[in-house]
Amino acid sequence: MPPKLSQSQLKELKDCFHLFDNDNSGTISTRELKKVCESLGLKVKDRELSQLMQLMDKDSSGSIDFNEFVNVMAEQFYRVPTPAELEAAFDHFDQDKSGYISEEELLLVMNRFKGNVNKADIQRMLQSVDKDKDNKINKKEFIAVILSNK
Template identity: 70%
Template sequence: MSQRLNPTQLKELKDCFSVFDSDDSGSICVKELKKVCESLGIKVGDRQVNELMRLMDRDGSGSVDFKEFVNVMAEQFFREPTPAELEAAFDTFDQDKSGYISEEELLMVMTRFKGNITISDVQKMIQAVDKDRDNRINKKEFIAVVLNQKY
């Protein structure tokens, strides 16, 4: 890792890792990696998942531990997402293609990742992001949050 992660970034990676490590084994196996891809709407075959695992599994153990996960994912903190990546991320949430992320859409996607999220949690998330106060997240608000910018 060419740059050091700050404590907030490291915590975000730990939280993300724990979501991916659905069996709490301390590592991500091929099956879990495929599930993550599918929950993100990324259709991958066995060959693609195995190749992704090979790239991430630096010690050849057959799974990705937290240290390997950090090494692979940390670079994401130091680069700007492409416009295509931002579009794809927004579209993952905007299920009905309305141009907005509603409470229901955010709840549906977040439940796939965290499982025990409540509508109250979702409402708080929307309030934190929703600058025009229309109780939904538009693309501009979404991108501002992803890029950690002011709207």
């Protein structure tokens, strides 16, 4: 049984689920899960992907529905990422290793998840995170937004 989630946390999970559900079928297929892993820079072998699906797909339907997704992901709201995990996540977005995540880098990474993220979406995301208003996200801003959800 997952921990109790707030409405805001459930909405966040629903948004995330829809990013992964590329064909809008209401489930995440093995192919979609593999794409998510690849977009995160994870090279998963077929055996590992199969194990991950078995872990998440509790009803053995061959895909992950929203409730199954919530059951696995809910605990992430209560887990504080390690400094190494935060660093790796920032580095994944900071593709040119400038120490900042630019609008272009944010657009590139977000489009790996879902191919239809537009510049207006990215600008809204950037504005909500960019506290010093320099039109880019530094490591401190990135970490602050990640930890603010904990």
